Amino acid sequence: MAGAPTEVHQRIDTEVARMSAALIDLSRDLHAHPELAMQETRAVQRLLTFLADDFEVTQPYGGLNTAFRADAGDATPVIAFLAEYDALPGIGHGCGHNLIAAGAVGAATALRRAAPEIPGTVACIGTPGEEGAGGKVLLLEAGAFADIDAALMFHPSDRTWPIRHATASVHLTLEWHGVAAHAAGSPQDGRSALAAVIQFFTGVDALRQFVPETSRMHGIIADGGQAANVIPDYTRAEFTVRAATTAELDDLRERVIAVAHAAAAATGTTVSITAGLVYRERKNNHTIADRVAHHLRRQGVTVDQPVLRGGTGSSDIGNVSLALPAIHPYIQVMDAGTPTHSRAMAEAVIQPRAHTAMTQMATALACAGADLLADPDLFAQVRDEFATRGPDLAAG
Ligand SMILES: [Zn+2]
Ligand SMILES: [Zn+2]
Incomplete structure (x- = not known):
């Protein structure tokens, strides 16, 4: 497996660099027009406009009006990049979902464009209503992840952690x-x-x-x-x-x-x-998370040592992660200690620092996706880990 960048990783780097201005525009646009959980109609239209050239689009998806799915390819395995795009009441994008959404469509598009010859399907799934409405729980129950072999997404944060526990x-x-x-x-x-x-x-x-x-x-x-x-x-x-x-x-x-x-x-x-809907604990797939960490380091990003201790939040990716191999790494977009769900975070997530981090993470996710599709042994390792490893639980 790749230590130094291989040709496909370099092509992904180039594709993300080529589309980075468009991704930043998209992130800024979503940030300027915050929409609450399950009302994200404008965001969905913007994201689908971005994806329409390279993907076959289904919208609505899984019974949710503001969910979507975009597919390129008709072979297996199927890997999906998940986008969240809902905002918070009162403080807009104080959770930085503008970065998650733009990063996800960027990762999916870069992977498909850079590696059309790799077999398998690249999907981007729009998962609305993470902030309380449980979009992924409802999509999971509707069978919207039934054919997905691995789900990759990230969250902006004040640290860069490949894995993290969640309650x-x-x-x-x-x-x-x-x-x-x-x-x-x-x-x-x-x-x-x-x-x-x-x-x-x-x-x-x-x-x-x-x-x-x-x-x-x-x-x-x-x-x-x-x-x-x-x-x-x-x-x-x-x-x-x-x-x-x-x-x-x-x-x-x-x-x-x-x-x-x-x-x-x-x-x-x-x-x-x-x-409300139960958000479940998180089972990180360490094999995929390690690939993402590798591709972040390759770009010069400092990756922090995961700390499975102390307080943490909850997310509907937990439910997905217990059903299929999934990752939810964090990338630092603001000073350590900056609170999430805050005006300070809403301000931080449209700064150049945050957009640099977003493109680095989009690159890392796309490269990890390329590794999964190109290397059946790696995918076997992912499945084996999923079958044998439990959730990551915090020490008391
Ligand atoms: Zn949040
Ligand atoms: Zn969030």
Whole structure:
């Protein structure tokens, strides 16, 4: 396998360099027009315009209006580059999905153009609604990844990590219903939904000592009532529960839900709970991730040593990664310590530094894709690892 760049890797380098101005334009354009989860119609049109020359396009895809699939080739294996393009409420592209999207279409296009002679199919799948709506979970359930042999994507970050752990998570919306009354005139007639939501947060705090260190329970009171002199008859909490594995999450979610019911019982109110889609823990394919790290280093990128410890987020790539070989490496686009989901990140992800990192990662993903398609032994190793290795879990 390649140590120094081979001819195909050099051709990929050249293709990405040739299209880098167009990729940066695309990234800037997506950034300037942020669209929330499952509403990314403009982004999809822009990405498909980019892909239309080289790929056969299917859109909508997998039952989702803002999902798409682009294919070049009709042989196996099929490798897919995944694009995310949803933004965050209030802060736009504070998670840098403009870079993910432009990098994914860049990787797919560069690989197909640079190596048309390599057998196999190159696909680019547009996966909407990563921020809470679980686009990849829904696509997976719809069979949209059924013929995919490996899925490659990346995320911008404050570090460059080929692999990273991610927790399983679920979002809960909890609503308490009580009885309104004048808070001074007739409080005895009221049943406070505010008292219930306060009890809930206090009860969850009482759980904290008795859960694994890798678990997280966090949320907000999104509606705490309307007036100080009225006993609130309605309150709502938005809450996320996370744990190292889906099995631990299932257990912890039941304990949190029991607290919500206890809070209702204690206050004479009722509670209704709506759960979102479960994002599962991540199983990185180290064989593919090692190829990406190699191709990053080849371009002079410093690759940090993975640290499978400490806090982390969750993503719907976890579900995909448990179903087929997948990677989700990170590339540094901003100073270490810059928070994600922040205005600082939204600002960082359109700077020249971020766009340089994006093109380096697009090159590395495309080169890793070329390695997979050109080397059946490598692909066998990928499949063997997938069959035998578990998810990457954080040490406590
Ligand atoms: Zn995010
Ligand atoms: Zn993100």
